[in-house]
Amino acid sequence: MSSARYRPDTPDKVFAIADCNNFYASCERVFRPELNDKPVVVLSNNDGCVIARSNEAKAIGIKMGAPYFQIERFAKQHGVAVLSSNYALYGDMSRRVMQILAGFAPRIEVYSIDECFFDLTGLKTDLTDYCLKICAVVKQWTGIPISIGIAPTKTLAKLANRLAKSGRFRQCPVLDWHTLDDTDAVLAETALNDLWGIAASWQSQLALLQIADALALKQADPKRLRQHFSVVMERIVHELRGLSCIDLEEIPSPRKQILTSRSFGEKLTGYDDLCAAVTYFATRSAEKCRQHRLAAQALTVFVETSPFDTRQPFYANSATFEFQLPTHDSAQLQRAAQRGLARIYHPGLSYRRAGVLLPELLPDHVAQLSLLSGERSNRSADLMQTLDAINQRYGKSSIRYAREILSQRWRMRQQFKSPSYTTNIRELLTIRI
DNA sequence: TCTGGGGTCCTAGGACCC
DNA sequence: TCTGGGGTCCTAGGACCC
Numbered sequence: 001m002s003s004a005r006y007r008p009d010t011p012d013k014v015f016a017i018a019d020c021n022n023f024y025a026s027c028e029r030v031f032r033p034e035l036n037d038k039p040v041v042v043l044s045n046n047d048g049c050v051i052a053r054s055n056e057a058k059a060i061g062i063k064m065g066a067p068y069f070q071i072e073r074f075a076k077q078h079g080v081a082v083l084s085s086n087y088a089l090y091g092d093m094s095r096r097v098m099q100i101l102a103g104f105a106p107r108i109e110v111y112s113i114d115e116c117f118f119d120l121t122g123l124k125t126d127l128t129d130y131c132l133k134i135c136a137v138v139k140q141w142t143g144i145p146i147s148i149g150i151a152p153t154k155t156l157a158k159l160a161n162r163l164a165k166s167g168r169f170r171q172c173p174v175l176d177w178h179t180l181d182d183t184d185a186v187l188a189e190t191a192l193n194d195l196w197g198i199a200a201s202w203q204s205q206l207a208l209l210q211i212a213d214a215l216a217l218k219q220a221d222p223k224r225l226r227q228h229f230s231v232v233m234e235r236i237v238h239e240l241r242g243l244s245c246i247d248l249e250e251i252p253s254p255r256k257q258i259l260t261s262r263s264f265g266e267k268l269t270g271y272d273d274l275c276a277a278v279t280y281f282a283t284r285s286a287e288k289c290r291q292h293r294l295a296a297q298a299l300t301v302f303v304e305t306s307p308f309d310t311r312q313p314f315y316a317n318s319a320t321f322e323f324q325l326p327t328h329d330s331a332q333l334q335r336a337a338q339r340g341l342a343r344i345y346h347p348g349l350s351y352r353r354a355g356v357l358l359p360e361l362l363p364d365h366v367a368q369l370s371l372l373s374g375e376r377s378n379r380s381a382d383l384m385q386t387l388d389a390i391n392q393r394y395g396k397s398s399i400r401y402a403r404e405i406l407s408q409r410w411r412m413r414q415q416f417k418s419p420s421y422t423t424n425i426r427e428l429l430t431i432r433i
Numbered sequence: 434t435c436t437g438g439g440g441t442c443c444t445a446g447g448a449c450c451c
Numbered sequence: 452t453c454t455g456g457g458g459t460c461c462t463a464g465g466a467c468c469c
Contacts, residue, residue: 044437051437051469069435085437112469199467230443232467259439266434308436355438413435 013244014120014150015157016131018101018138020094021145021165023114024052027093028083030143031421031429039080043068046263046412047084084417092422096142104134109248117154119248131174151177154246155239158196159214187240190214197236202229214240254363255292260284261355264410267306268351274303275338277410279403281356282337286330287391289358290384293365295326296358299333301340306352317344326362329380330387333358334401354410395424 020026024042029035039057041050050066060078062071068082075082094113102108105118120127131148138146149161156177163186164175180186192203195214209228211217218240226234235245260281268274278301289296302318319340327333337356390399397404419427 046435046437048435048437065436067436072435115469197467201466230466232443253441256441257439261438263437306436353437412437 012121012152014123014127014152015154015244015248016105016118016120016127016148016150017111017154017157017161018097018116018118018131018134018146018148019161019165020097020114021147022052022054023094023144024083024085024090025054025057026144027090028081028086028418029054030093031418032081035081039075039078040083041075041080042083042085043416045085046265047415048263051085082416084414086418086420088420088423089418093142093144097138097144097146100138100141101134104130104137107248107250109250110252117157117248120150128172128174128176128179131176132172135173145173147173149175149177152242153239153244154248155196155236156242159190159194162194184215184218187215187218188213192217195236195240197232202233205229255294255361257361258285258288258292258294258296258358259355260288261302261353261357262410262412263353264351265413266409268410269347269349270407270409271341271345271347273407273409274345274351274354275341276404276407277354278303278337278341278356279334279401280410281354282333283330283401283404285356285358286328286333286384287388289328289361290364290388292361293363294361295328295364295366296323296333297326297360297362298322298358299336299340300357300359301337301344301354302357303341303344303351303354305349309350309352312349315346315349319343320359325377326364326366327380328364329384330401332380334403338403 022040025040028040028042035054037056038054039060039062040054041057041062042052043049044051047068049068050062050064050071053062053064057080060080062075062080074080090113097114098108098110098116101116101118105120107119109117111117120130123130127150131150135146135148138144147161147164149157149159149164151157151160160175160177163169164173169175169180177183190213192198192206192212192214193200195217198206205228206212206217209220211220217237220237222234222237225237238245262277262281264277268277282299282301285296285299298320300318300320302316304316305312305314307314321336321340323332323336333356341354387399391397419429421427421429
């Protein structure tokens with residue numbers, strides 16, 4: 001029984017989660033203070049749809065996930081600042097925030113680019129005051145506003161964080177679940193899909209069981225829900241009751257797969273254009289592999305046309321190669337991707353997206369133990385090390401394979417991208433006096 | 434014209450083995 | 452006439468997260 005992971009007899013735990021407010025929009029504002037108090041949205045890769053909004057943008061009704069072309073006019077009318085996503089900037093700002101949090105709590109789990117769980121169990125101080133101090137320091141040192149939720153389980157901490165942001169109880173970026181007078185009343189007013197782990201499709205299935213809000217879910221029979229759904233739902237019920245089933249994961253488990261894919265800036269029909277794209281994806285995947293000290297046992301390459309295109313039938317296909325020996329050699333992965341593409345490419349179609357997936361990974365030291373790894377593999381390792389060192393020193397893609405640059409037509413649209421202020425010396429912020 | 438990218442976990446069902 | 456049962460492994464698909 002997998003619910004053995006919760007231990008009701010352990011002393012009460014205290015989880016906190018810090019969440020950066022409107023993270024991508026906030027990062028942009030740090031370097032563009034004139035955007036404070038103005039509506040700001042950040043677009044997905046390829047400037048496709050809205051993936052982050054400032055409070056002002058939310059207030060005028062711009063929805064998460066809205067396709068940009070649908071809101072373009074509206075955004076112009078309302079003076080919305082529109083930005084392409086700038087992951088170099090967000091990743092670096094995230095690292096800074098996490099570093100500060102690590103100074104305040106001995107055990108932290110970086111959960112996503114803008115969220116971090118940490119353990120406050122046993123801390124003998126006022127938890128709200130302590131977390132307010134954390135918020136103040138993060139804001140002062142990075143410019144990023146954060147909110148913190150505190151509770152006996154991760155699920156409740158996520159909810160507390162949400163409530164802190166909503167300002168429903170007090171205008172304060174910190175909310176400690178333990179300080180609420182009537183937590184059941186709060187749960188009764190909480191929609192199911194506001195809970196961590198419950199999305200729309202489960203919400204409607206729960207409704208069929210007469211479970212319509214978070215309190216009803218808390219009071220439902222966990223065993224019965226497990227039969228209807230899975231152990232995941234059973235855990236949520238326990239967590240709502242204050243029994244911690246989901247532990248802090250301080251050490252991230254090794255990656256199980258690596259995916260590099262993109263929608264293209266324009267629809268592609270030519271084989272060479274696609275080949276340049278998948279070659280680049282294979283190279284990037286190989287780099288990620290080496291960065292994580294992993295090696296791939298297989299590679300899948302896939303292409304697809306647009307599901308929104310009414311003029312041609314939707315086509316999606318993939319091809320997979322198994323390697324005799326696990327590898328993270330760029331050239332080898334490229335060859336596999338190119339051979340796979342040749343198998344699934346159909347002339348005459350307009351492709352909108354492609355990608356390379358490494359679905360089975362091994363630690364690279366295991367891979368190196370192979371009896372067959374001899375001189376050839378040493379040369380490959382030396383070459384890759386050299387490539388990585390050059391690109392590290394002189395910037396991404398300073399040195400690349402020729403096939404990658406045969407065509408640039410697949411490159412994403414990034415019409416509104418801000419500079420990489422913190423990660424590229426040539427793009428430092430300039431201040432004129 | 435224009436709709437993201439990168440992950441994880443769980444389950445069911447089939448293949449296979451003894 | 453009557454055709455087992457339990458275990459493991461793998462995969463595809465569906466759900467979730469940010």
